[in-house]
Amino acid sequence: MPLVRSQTAQGVATVTLDSPTNRNALSTALIEELLAALAAADADVSVRVVVLTHTGPVFCSGADLKETAAAFGSGRPPINRLGEVLTAIWESPKPVVARLTGPARAGGLGLVAAADIAVCSLDATFAFSEVRIGVIPAVISATVLPRLSPRAAAELFLTGDVFDGARAREIGLVTAAVPADEVDAAVASFVASLVRGAPGALRGTKELLRRRKADTFSDELAAMTELSVSYFGSAEGIEGIMSFRDKRRPNWIPDGVS
CATH class of the missing domain: 3.90.226.10 (2-enoyl-CoA Hydratase; Chain A, domain 1)
Structure with missing residues (x-):
């Protein structure tokens, strides 16, 4: 068993x-x-x-x-x-x-x-x-x-x-x-x-919560700015922004989820 x-x-x-x-x-x-x-x-x-x-x-x-x-x-x-x-x-x-x-x-x-x-x-x-x-x-x-x-x-x-x-x-x-x-x-x-979160964004957020911070505040902000820009330019980021603009569900929400 x-x-x-x-x-x-x-x-x-x-x-x-x-x-x-x-x-x-x-x-x-x-x-x-x-x-x-x-x-x-x-x-x-x-x-x-x-x-x-x-x-x-x-x-x-x-x-x-x-x-x-x-x-x-x-x-x-x-x-x-x-x-x-x-x-x-x-x-x-x-x-x-x-x-x-x-x-x-x-x-x-x-x-x-x-x-x-x-x-x-x-x-x-x-x-x-x-x-x-x-x-x-x-x-x-x-x-x-x-x-x-x-x-x-x-x-x-x-x-x-x-x-x-x-x-x-x-x-x-x-x-x-x-x-x-x-x-x-x-x-x-x-x-x-x-389940409403984008898979890549959920994965990235988990990594963000557990990452080691940079040694200085300015280095931390630089790293976080670069990371943020990469997500805004990702396929998920673009889909999320477009779905918000078009007032529709993003394509990553599973079927059957209201």
């Missing part, structure tokens, strides 16, 4: 962690299937947005500790592949929206933080539980630390305490925390906005 399912409709690829009996733990098998699903979504020109979600009561419990224990001495625990997953989400050319209505622990928080937008239920719980089993949140820090305030990161990394959706929103781990019965509507609202 597959551990990850994927389906595409109206420009949205929904990638679902589907190993509820294992609390969607990051086993090697699940990681391989997740990487394949993300790669397929990236390669599909019809896909504008990726939604990462789950079946069962738990979004992701982190590394598969049973498999990890069995791998002692082999040098090949599942954590070796976690960085590949975080990179695939973080560097995806398409916006990734995480949707969760249940707990996320350890590596699962890395997935949430890697997504561009994350929506959780208010009663979802989170914990950086690594210190309580004698390890550290090293790999996931690459995606988590850019999201969290330093004080919140220190508190939660060091204590391993559980916190809820409201706190996750407050510290920047998630974009929105809403009642459980409003999660799907909140995700749909974000997706409806995202």
Whole structure:
């Protein structure tokens, strides 16, 4: 049975962690299937947005500790592949929206933080539980630390305490925390906005958000001016401006999207 399912409709690829009996733990098998699903979504020109979600009561419990224990001495625990997953989400050319209505622990928080937008239920719980089993949140820090305030990161990394959706929103781990019965509507609202963006512009904006700034303000403005001019002169930029002038939909909005 597959551990990850994927389906595409109206420009949205929904990638679902589907190993509820294992609390969607990051086993090697699940990681391989997740990487394949993300790669397929990236390669599909019809896909504008990726939604990462789950079946069962738990979004992701982190590394598969049973498999990890069995791998002692082999040098090949599942954590070796976690960085590949975080990179695939973080560097995806398409916006990734995480949707969760249940707990996320350890590596699962890395997935949430890697997504561009994350929506959780208010009663979802989170914990950086690594210190309580004698390890550290090293790999996931690459995606988590850019999201969290330093004080919140220190508190939660060091204590391993559980916190809820409201706190996750407050510290920047998630974009929105809403009642459980409003999660799907909140995700749909974000997706409806995202699919209206031009594919190249969405990719470029993701790169813009994560680029290193130039050393001086004048160099930064020069670089940004050059980048802006290139996009205004691109095929998408011209199509966007012409469609605005002509009061019509630009040609990149998927069929069926109102």
